[in-house]
Amino acid sequence: MANKITIRDVAQEAGVSVTTVSQILNNKGDRFSSLTQQKVRAARKRLNYIPDFNAQYLIRKSSRTIGVLIPDISNPFFSQFITGIQNKAMEMGYVPLIFGFNNNSQRASKYLEELIKRAADGMIIASDILDTTDIDKILKDNHIPYILLDRSSTSVSDSDHLMVDDYNGGQQVAQFLIEQGHQHLAVVMPESASVNIQRRWEGFYQVVEAHQNVSVDRVFAPLSKVGGRQAAQAVIKLPNVTGLFAINDEVAMGIYRGLEDHGKQIPVDYSVIGFDDIDIDQYMKPTLTTVHQPILRLGEQATEMVISRIESPSKPVQSNKLPVELIIRESTNKR
Template sequence: MVTIKDVAKHAGVSVTTVSRVLNNSRHPISPETRERVLAAIKELGFYPNAMARSLQLHETKTIGLILPDIANPYYPGIVRGVEDVAHEKGYTVILCNTDRSRERTKAYLRVLREKRVDGVIFTGGGAVEDASREHFFDHGQIATVVIGRHKADLPAVQVDNVQSAQEAVEHLIKLGHRRIATITGPAVSTTARDRLEGYRRAMEAEGIAIESAWIVEGDFEFNSGYQAVGKLPLQGPEKITAIFAHNDLMAIGAIKALQEKGLKVPEDVAVVGFDNIPLASFITPALSTVAVPVYDLGVTAMRVLAELLAGRKVPPVTVLATHLEVRESSLLK
């Protein structure tokens, strides 16, 4: 392995001079000497020791991104947004997929500490709560930004899940639906609780009494939406005529179950989802859904983190706008 001493010998300069060139030191170095050092670095294929450099500069130029399920098509957009800004600002991203496991979250938190990352971005899956239990935020040593609404007193980038869900359900009510069911996320999820609150507000504003049979808990996955349909009243005078699912995966699962039962969407049951994942516009019928600016969530979170790392003040909460993308699953042709 080529060392800094090898570069110094090849260029005919001291190790200190090579170090000054690598770190763009303000110490005066002649253009000829700088070119000779850079040429030696290129000829020998030398790469600086990142760990040694980080100890000297007190930064590693790395950040951790903790997310619950990389297989969920909601999250790659966030990852891309974080990555794009991180790259622009010279940071490397360490991706940590927890699979919604507290043990995996603990393991990743330990690794990020050991690697001395400069900052961490959390998104979804209860990881913030797990990190709080592990006292990850106690000493404020690692700059942190969260995507979503959390109890932790940390800078947050989020959408208004209550208002967005309310608007989705109001859309169904305006179409004449009153027996509207909802397939929720896990009860422990802040996102799910907020979207359920939006559903309740829309129904109560129209004087619609919500029946307990209309609320079925899922887990944000395809299969839970599919299974939830089997628990809803679909026949007789008590049948529901619309479903608001807390995310698109469950909405798509619900549509499949409805179709297998011989019911037409939206003629028999209208369906609205949440997130606007790429698949939403390609299924049949195309899914009406709340469009979340996932890429912008990632971009904004990384920009806020960069501001923190630069020692600048950041807003406690940044809220990005959503909009309802109306498609075939809720509108009759």
């Protein structure tokens, strides 16, 4: 096997010392002439030299990496979220290391351990299956700042918080369905819901509770297209229900197919509203009314906050809540 190109090879090619190459390639070579700097950079380019990660880490005591734990990379929501992380991380000079753990807690714990071993400077964790207290202890003991999504902002009071206004999103959905004349409503959601999903339900129910002539049932189903499709069978057995709130857009997609399986039409028989506003919503038939959350911005903001904490460890706790907006399309109508 051919040996990897080393900094010594670059030094020999450029006719300078290893120290000179190191300082120039680490942007600390101002004291060298422009000719010497050009020779070193030209030698690096000719040899296709890529600096050794471990050596760089020892020099600057930073990996300039951010660990990212995602429950399901195939989920369109997380695809957009990751894009936001990648855009902002690269802009700020960091590299994201992204792991999808397929909602497997053992795998998530293993990846968390591996990211610590690989000296990630900070972490972004989207998970409701890892214990918040354990994460906080492990990462703080290792002096690694993190942003934890989909969990309560009060669970770890001295950590940075980032969330979207899920409660208000649920309120907007209920208010719109009621204004459209729907009096019998149903919400499709998982029985063991993460904190952000629970907030959507609580906001929805708060509005329903204020209207004496409006009722709501909950249909429990997994947070997936398959779960939504299975839930449709239970929905059609609920008397008089005409307004459906799918707790996220993937569930809504499954509901579309499930209602079609039973000969039901949207929005003729049911008005359906989702939550997330993923790209495919505009291509569904009928197009999906949904709550827009700024997914790309969520990824960017999480990255900004983690890097800010990495570079300023003693700064005050950061807390951000991003707004949501109901986007009205073709899957809803008046009764």
